[in-house]
Amino acid sequence: MSEFPASGPSGSELSGGFRAQQRFTDPMAPVPAEWTAPTPPQGVPAPPAPAPELPETGADPAPFLDLSTVALLGKGRRGPSAGWRKWLYVASGRLIDPGESPKVLRHDTLLAQAQTPLRGCYRIAVLSQKGGVGKTTITASLGATFAAARGDRVVAVDANPDRGTLNQKVPLQTPATVRHLLRDAEGIHAYSDVRRYTSQGPSRLEVLASESDPAVSEAFSSQDYHDTLEVLERFYSLVLTDCGTGMLHSAMTAVLDRADVLLVISSGSVDGARSAAATLDWLDAHGREDLVRNAIAVVNGVRGRPGRRGATVDLDKVVDHFSRRCRSVRQVPFDAHLEEGAEISLDRLKPDTRDALLDLAATVAQGFPGAGFPGAGLPGAGRPHDTAG
Template identity: 75%
Template sequence: MPEDPAHRADDAARPAETVFVPTGFRAQDRFRDPAADPPPEWTVPTPPKGLPLPPPPAATEPQDDPPPFLDLSTMALLRQPKRAPSEGWRRWLYLASFKLINLGEGPKAQRRQMLVAQVQRPLRSCYRIAVLSLKGGVGKTTITATLGATLASHRGDRVIAVDANPDRGTLSQKVPLETPATVRHLLRDAEGVVAYSDVRAYTSQGPSRLEVLASESDPAVSEAFSSADYTRTLDVLEKFYSLVLTDCGTGLMHSAMAAVLAKADALVVISSGSVDGARSASATLDWLDAHGHQDMVRNSIAVINAVRPRSGKVDMRKVVDHFNRRCRAVLEVPFDPHLEEGAEISLDRLKPETRQALLELAAVVADGFPGAKAKRPGG
């Protein structure tokens, strides 16, 4: 259709439209249309199996399942009640509260239980303990009997003490006498001893279950007790007893002493709290050092036995320090009126302090059992 001349005239008469030119921020043209210039990853074709998954984490070693709990004992599966206190004010409170307030054992009772556990360490073979001193009157036989009684009362195996004193030993007087037989009778009949009941006919037993094999009461006869005799005696006893204690004489040159020292697994040296007693015990260690028993001295146990009430004039700290430098351990046994009597010994009649000291001594001896790590203080 031909354009109307009137319209063309009107368009010419209108003013020209104003064109907007952006300035400033808009002139920078910071905005871009994503559709006009898409990112490259938008245009990548989709894989036929979907979008790729992220890479798996680094492979680790397969974790093994924990092993099954094999211990199905009552102690392992059931919560054990707290042990009732056995002594002191804790026990009184426990009983007064009709057993409702149970504070458990106190530190002293726990210490005692730990020592008993040490004493009860098992033995697979016979363990031999030699008790000796150069000086008489220091309580060597008494310590042999009380140490043996403490070991026997806490252990379930058999413990025997042998009197090897050539000068009419008194070890058999520390337990009720059940037989007049001596070590000589045992050696005479050794060929016929095939069972424990056979040996039992030659020993006497105390309330603690400690057995004693007596020596001859005639010094002229007992002097003939030689190293060979002592070795034969041990050959018989070690078949039936786990612990053999030997009460040695005061003479280190006695004929049986060589076999005693050669067979001993542990050495207990006795000293009194006096100056001459300490010097004699130290001289005993000097003699052993000079005759090739250095290892025995280093592993020995020194016992300072108070055979009479302490006067306080001797500095016991210096005595203990002297033996601490030479022996594996040093124990002090306090004076006890029951031991001063010199008669049969009953552990129940001892003062609590004495029983505790003997238990400490027995635990130190047990530290030297095979398998236990016995160390010198500071070693």
């Protein structure tokens, strides 16, 4: 006897059963949107990987790879720049690198300090009650050092009422003076406008000359100096002012009011040192104690002179006197090129003179707003109240 029934289910029963099981969908029913969506050109994106679990210590994940030039290419080996160190480096096929000498490191440190970035304008006043101590020379040579080291604009203004000679320190390019600048101030809107009134030297230092007629320059008042700075501060980062010897000159009040730092110039002689000290005394007596404390004393034209015992001024005592009153003291050696009194070329200065001027520029830059001390741990880096020679 067969285990199966003699007859199976009918067609209608099968049809009804499949429909009951919902094995087929209605062709007129709407199609899900994901069935007809276009395939992305890069394929279906993979699901995001789970974030790595941080260690129990709570440490941050590893930072992204630095894509700086140094990180990608490495730091090139330059080797020593001079002396026996360079010879050894080249002779060994660049295998032995003794590094730069302390002198080169000191120079690089001072240069970086002199190049401290500036926001706005920084005003330097150079003054002394005694003529002939090199006040104008220091103004021009320091300005040239700044201009050669930095990429921004530097200008020196002659505020000497007695026919100043600052314009003789650079090649004369225009007969215009500060009086012409003031006359046309309302029409100056761009650097190209103010450049018509200045002369520029090889170092890129610009000089704004004073009137050659003492009667006219004497009329240069405090308001005139204020108006001059209003123009120059719009286009220059550093403004150096070569002041006259008279502390009671009409423009001196504005010079002191607007100065960020004073450079008090002294020679290596007894009368030069006394005159510089008298300048500080006058400032203290007229309520300028803050300027005195932040001032930089510059002993100019220092050189060894033969003579009898006791005939040479003890510069150590001169330096000690000013270091107790000022922020810093600097010495600039005698240089025949500066003694000429003509146009100044940094290339013609002795190496020691260039180093001393760079040291002076770095010391001034210590007072820039927000200035740090890059490489302060390296040999020779200037600090307040030091007395480098």
